[in-house]
Amino acid sequence: SQKIEQNSEALNIQEGKTATLTCNYTNYSPAYLQWYRQDPGRGPVFLLLIRENEKEKRKERLKVTFDTTLKQSLFHITASQPADSATYLCALVKGGFKTIFGAGTRLFVKA
Amino acid sequence: EAQVTQNPRYLITVTGKKLTVTCSQNMNHEYMSWYRQDPGLGLRQIYYSMNVEVTDKGDVPEGYKVSRKEKRNFPLILESPSPNQTSLYFCASSPFSRSRYEQYFGPGTRLTVT
Numbered sequence: 001s002q003k004i005e006q007n008s009e010a011l012n013i014q015e016g017k018t019a020t021l022t023c024n025y026t027n028y029s030p031a032y033l034q035w036y037r038q039d040p041g042r043g044p045v046f047l048l049l050i051r052e053n054e055k056e057k058r059k060e061r062l063k064v065t066f067d068t069t070l071k072q073s074l075f076h077i078t079a080s081q082p083a084d085s086a087t088y089l090c091a092l093v094k095g096g097f098k099t100i101f102g103a104g105t106r107l108f109v110k111a
Numbered sequence: 112e113a114q115v116t117q118n119p120r121y122l123i124t125v126t127g128k129k130l131t132v133t134c135s136q137n138m139n140h141e142y143m144s145w146y147r148q149d150p151g152l153g154l155r156q157i158y159y160s161m162n163v164e165v166t167d168k169g170d171v172p173e174g175y176k177v178s179r180k181e182k183r184n185f186p187l188i189l190e191s192p193s194p195n196q197t198s199l200y201f202c203a204s205s206p207f208s209r210s211r212y213e214q215y216f217g218p219g220t221r222l223t224v225t
Contacts, residue, residue, distance in 0.1 A: 008151075032212060043115075043201050043216030044154070089153065093212060097142050097161060097205065098169065103153035 003027065006090060006102035014110055019080045021105045023073040023090035028100070030092035033066055035075050038087045038104065047088075048075075080109045113138045115217035117202050123223045124192055132187045132220050134202030141207035143185040144169070144214070145177065147198040154201065160185055161207065192224040 005024045013019050023033070032051045036044035050057045050066045050073070057064045063076040077084050087104040115136045124130055136143065144159035146169075156169030160179040174196055176188040185204075189196060199221050203214040 004153075034213065036214075041219070043203075043219055044214075046213035046215070049212055091154075091214075097144065097159050097212075098167070099144065099156050099159075099214075100170070101146070101154035101156075103151060 004090065004092060004100055004102040006088075007105045008103065010106040010108055012108045012110065013080055015081060017080055019077040019084070019107055019109070021075040021088050021090075021107065023075065023102055025071050025092055028071070028092055028094070029068075030094055032093055033064075033073050034091045034093065035062075035064055035073075036089040036091065038089055040087075044089055077107075080107075082109045082111050085109050113215070115202055115204050115215050117200075117217040117220050119220060120218060121221050123225065125225055126193055127191050130189050130192060130222075132189075132200060132202075132222070134185045134187065134217060135183050136185075136202075136204040136215070137183065138204060138206070138215065139182065140204035140215070141182070142205040142214075143179065144203045144205075145175070145185070145187045146201045146203065147171065147196075148201060148219075149198050157187070157200075192222075194224050196222065197224050198222060 003026045034049045035047045038044040048064045050064045061078045065074045089104045091101045118133045141162045145157040146154040155171045158177040160166045202217040205214045
Protein backbone atom coordinates (compact mmCIF):
# COMPACT_ATOMS: atom_id res chain seq x y z
CA SER A 1 0.00 0.00 0.00
CA GLN A 2 1.01 3.60 -0.45
CA LYS A 3 2.87 5.10 2.47
CA ILE A 4 4.36 8.46 3.40
CA GLU A 5 6.75 8.89 6.28
CA GLN A 6 7.77 12.08 7.97
CA ASN A 7 9.94 12.38 11.06
CA SER A 8 7.55 11.67 13.89
CA GLU A 9 9.88 13.20 16.44
CA ALA A 10 9.79 16.94 16.88
CA LEU A 11 12.65 18.95 15.45
CA ASN A 12 14.19 21.51 17.80
CA ILE A 13 16.56 24.10 16.37
CA GLN A 14 18.04 27.44 17.31
CA GLU A 15 16.86 30.66 15.72
CA GLY A 16 18.89 31.54 12.65
CA LYS A 17 19.75 27.94 11.77
CA THR A 18 18.41 25.98 8.82
CA ALA A 19 15.63 23.49 9.54
CA THR A 20 15.49 20.43 7.30
CA LEU A 21 12.42 18.20 7.26
CA THR A 22 12.17 14.89 5.43
CA CYS A 23 9.33 13.23 3.55
CA ASN A 24 9.80 9.66 2.28
CA TYR A 25 7.28 7.68 0.31
CA THR A 26 6.87 4.14 -0.98
CA ASN A 27 4.78 2.36 -3.59
CA TYR A 28 3.76 5.61 -5.18
CA SER A 29 4.51 7.65 -8.27
CA PRO A 30 3.11 11.08 -7.52
CA ALA A 31 2.45 13.70 -10.14
CA TYR A 32 3.58 16.31 -7.64
CA LEU A 33 4.34 16.89 -4.01
CA GLN A 34 3.17 19.69 -1.74
CA TRP A 35 4.26 21.08 1.61
CA TYR A 36 1.84 22.66 4.07
CA ARG A 37 2.15 24.40 7.41
CA GLN A 38 -0.36 23.72 10.17
CA ASP A 39 -0.71 25.66 13.41
CA PRO A 40 -2.55 24.15 16.39
CA GLY A 41 -6.33 24.19 15.92
CA ARG A 42 -6.13 25.51 12.38
CA GLY A 43 -6.37 24.15 8.85
CA PRO A 44 -3.20 23.53 6.85
CA VAL A 45 -1.82 26.38 4.77
CA PHE A 46 -0.16 25.71 1.42
CA LEU A 47 3.54 26.59 1.16
CA LEU A 48 5.17 25.03 -1.91
CA LEU A 49 4.51 22.59 -4.72
CA ILE A 50 7.09 20.67 -6.73
CA ARG A 51 6.39 18.52 -9.77
CA GLU A 52 7.85 15.11 -10.54
CA ASN A 53 10.09 16.54 -13.26
CA GLU A 54 11.48 19.30 -11.01
CA LYS A 55 14.48 18.87 -8.72
CA GLU A 56 14.21 22.01 -6.60
CA LYS A 57 11.83 24.86 -5.85
CA ARG A 58 12.39 27.99 -3.79
CA LYS A 59 10.19 30.62 -2.23
CA GLU A 60 11.78 33.26 0.00
CA ARG A 61 13.39 31.33 2.91
CA LEU A 62 11.85 28.03 1.85
CA LYS A 63 13.38 25.41 -0.39
CA VAL A 64 12.01 22.04 -1.46
CA THR A 65 13.86 19.26 -3.24
CA PHE A 66 12.31 16.22 -4.87
CA ASP A 67 14.23 13.04 -5.66
CA THR A 68 11.96 10.54 -7.41
CA THR A 69 14.73 7.94 -7.48
CA LEU A 70 15.15 8.03 -3.70
CA LYS A 71 11.41 8.68 -3.30
CA GLN A 72 12.22 11.54 -0.98
CA SER A 73 11.53 15.25 -0.56
CA LEU A 74 13.47 17.59 1.69
CA PHE A 75 11.99 20.83 3.00
CA HIS A 76 14.38 23.53 4.20
CA ILE A 77 13.68 26.71 6.13
CA THR A 78 16.74 28.95 6.19
CA ALA A 79 17.37 31.63 8.81
CA SER A 80 14.62 30.08 10.93
CA GLN A 81 12.59 32.22 13.30
CA PRO A 82 10.42 31.37 16.32
CA ALA A 83 7.39 32.26 14.16
CA ASP A 84 8.29 29.26 11.96
CA SER A 85 7.37 26.93 14.81
CA ALA A 86 4.51 24.76 13.55
CA THR A 87 3.74 21.34 12.14
CA TYR A 88 4.80 20.80 8.53
CA LEU A 89 2.95 18.32 6.35
CA CYS A 90 3.94 16.83 3.05
CA ALA A 91 1.32 15.61 0.60
CA LEU A 92 1.56 13.50 -2.52
CA VAL A 93 -0.95 14.00 -5.29
CA LYS A 94 -1.55 11.67 -8.17
CA GLY A 95 -3.71 12.48 -11.16
CA GLY A 96 -7.32 13.20 -10.29
CA PHE A 97 -6.53 14.95 -7.01
CA LYS A 98 -6.35 11.82 -4.92
CA THR A 99 -4.10 13.06 -2.09
CA ILE A 100 -2.10 11.34 0.61
CA PHE A 101 -0.69 13.32 3.53
CA GLY A 102 2.12 12.46 5.88
CA ALA A 103 1.49 12.69 9.62
CA GLY A 104 3.63 15.82 9.84
CA THR A 105 6.75 16.93 11.68
CA ARG A 106 6.55 19.37 14.56
CA LEU A 107 9.19 22.12 14.38
CA PHE A 108 10.23 24.21 17.36
CA VAL A 109 12.52 27.19 16.79
CA LYS A 110 14.11 28.57 19.96
CA ALA A 111 14.97 32.24 20.28
CA GLU B 112 -12.23 37.53 1.29
CA ALA B 113 -11.37 34.26 -0.43
CA GLN B 114 -12.13 31.45 1.95
CA VAL B 115 -13.47 28.00 2.71
CA THR B 116 -16.10 27.93 5.44
CA GLN B 117 -17.32 24.96 7.45
CA ASN B 118 -20.28 24.62 9.77
CA PRO B 119 -20.58 23.74 12.51
CA ARG B 120 -17.11 24.26 13.96
CA TYR B 121 -17.85 22.02 16.93
CA LEU B 122 -20.40 19.25 17.24
CA ILE B 123 -21.15 16.70 19.92
CA THR B 124 -23.69 14.06 18.93
CA VAL B 125 -24.83 10.56 19.79
CA THR B 126 -24.35 7.33 17.94
CA GLY B 127 -26.75 6.85 15.05
CA LYS B 128 -28.06 10.41 14.78
CA LYS B 129 -27.61 11.59 11.20
CA LEU B 130 -25.63 14.77 10.73
CA THR B 131 -24.35 17.00 7.97
CA VAL B 132 -21.25 19.18 7.99
CA THR B 133 -21.44 21.92 5.41
CA CYS B 134 -18.54 23.26 3.36
CA SER B 135 -18.63 26.26 1.08
CA GLN B 136 -15.97 28.08 -0.94
CA ASN B 137 -16.18 31.45 -2.67
CA MET B 138 -13.21 31.05 -5.02
CA ASN B 139 -15.03 29.30 -7.87
CA HIS B 140 -12.78 26.26 -7.43
CA GLU B 141 -13.61 23.09 -9.31
CA TYR B 142 -12.01 20.67 -6.88
CA MET B 143 -13.17 20.06 -3.32
CA SER B 144 -12.24 17.44 -0.77
CA TRP B 145 -12.95 16.22 2.74
CA TYR B 146 -10.30 15.00 5.17
CA ARG B 147 -10.25 13.72 8.70
CA GLN B 148 -7.30 14.28 10.99
CA ASP B 149 -6.48 11.99 13.87
CA PRO B 150 -3.43 12.08 16.18
CA GLY B 151 -0.51 10.18 14.70
CA LEU B 152 -2.37 9.41 11.48
CA GLY B 153 -2.30 12.77 9.79
CA LEU B 154 -4.86 13.92 7.27
CA ARG B 155 -6.74 11.16 5.48
CA GLN B 156 -8.86 11.87 2.45
CA ILE B 157 -12.50 10.80 2.75
CA TYR B 158 -14.03 11.91 -0.55
CA TYR B 159 -13.16 14.37 -3.26
CA SER B 160 -14.98 16.02 -6.12
CA MET B 161 -13.51 17.30 -9.33
CA ASN B 162 -16.62 19.21 -10.33
CA VAL B 163 -20.41 19.35 -9.96
CA GLU B 164 -21.94 15.86 -9.82
CA VAL B 165 -18.46 14.25 -9.96
CA THR B 166 -17.28 12.64 -6.73
CA ASP B 167 -14.83 9.87 -5.90
CA LYS B 168 -13.67 7.95 -2.86
CA GLY B 169 -10.52 8.79 -0.98
CA ASP B 170 -8.76 6.43 1.40
CA VAL B 171 -11.38 6.29 4.18
CA PRO B 172 -14.88 6.69 2.67
CA GLU B 173 -16.69 4.12 4.81
CA GLY B 174 -19.51 5.62 6.84
CA TYR B 175 -19.58 8.90 4.91
CA LYS B 176 -21.52 10.32 2.00
CA VAL B 177 -21.03 13.46 -0.04
CA SER B 178 -22.83 15.35 -2.75
CA ARG B 179 -21.83 18.11 -5.14
CA LYS B 180 -24.95 19.73 -6.53
CA GLU B 181 -23.46 23.20 -6.72
CA LYS B 182 -19.91 24.23 -7.44
CA ARG B 183 -19.45 26.15 -4.21
CA ASN B 184 -20.85 23.57 -1.75
CA PHE B 185 -19.65 20.12 -0.76
CA PRO B 186 -21.50 18.78 2.32
CA LEU B 187 -20.28 15.76 4.27
CA ILE B 188 -23.03 13.47 5.52
CA LEU B 189 -22.76 10.92 8.30
CA GLU B 190 -25.92 8.80 8.04
CA SER B 191 -25.31 6.84 11.25
CA PRO B 192 -22.33 8.25 13.14
CA SER B 193 -20.27 5.97 15.34
CA PRO B 194 -17.67 6.79 18.02
CA ASN B 195 -14.82 5.89 15.64
CA GLN B 196 -15.84 8.87 13.53
CA THR B 197 -14.88 11.21 16.34
CA SER B 198 -12.26 13.34 14.67
CA LEU B 199 -11.24 16.74 13.33
CA TYR B 200 -12.64 17.25 9.83
CA PHE B 201 -11.31 19.59 7.19
CA CYS B 202 -12.79 20.65 3.89
CA ALA B 203 -10.49 21.91 1.14
CA SER B 204 -10.82 23.38 -2.32
CA SER B 205 -8.43 23.83 -5.21
CA PRO B 206 -8.48 25.39 -8.68
CA PHE B 207 -8.39 22.90 -11.51
CA SER B 208 -5.40 24.25 -13.33
CA ARG B 209 -2.13 22.87 -14.65
CA SER B 210 -0.26 25.63 -12.86
CA ARG B 211 -2.08 25.69 -9.55
CA TYR B 212 -2.81 22.66 -7.45
CA GLU B 213 -2.60 24.14 -3.97
CA GLN B 214 -5.42 23.30 -1.62
CA TYR B 215 -7.17 25.89 0.53
CA PHE B 216 -8.43 24.47 3.79
CA GLY B 217 -11.35 25.43 5.96
CA PRO B 218 -11.00 26.04 9.71
CA GLY B 219 -12.04 22.52 10.66
CA THR B 220 -14.99 20.88 12.39
CA ARG B 221 -14.36 19.01 15.61
CA LEU B 222 -16.85 16.17 15.87
CA THR B 223 -17.42 14.03 18.95
CA VAL B 224 -19.71 11.01 18.73
CA THR B 225 -20.69 9.49 22.08
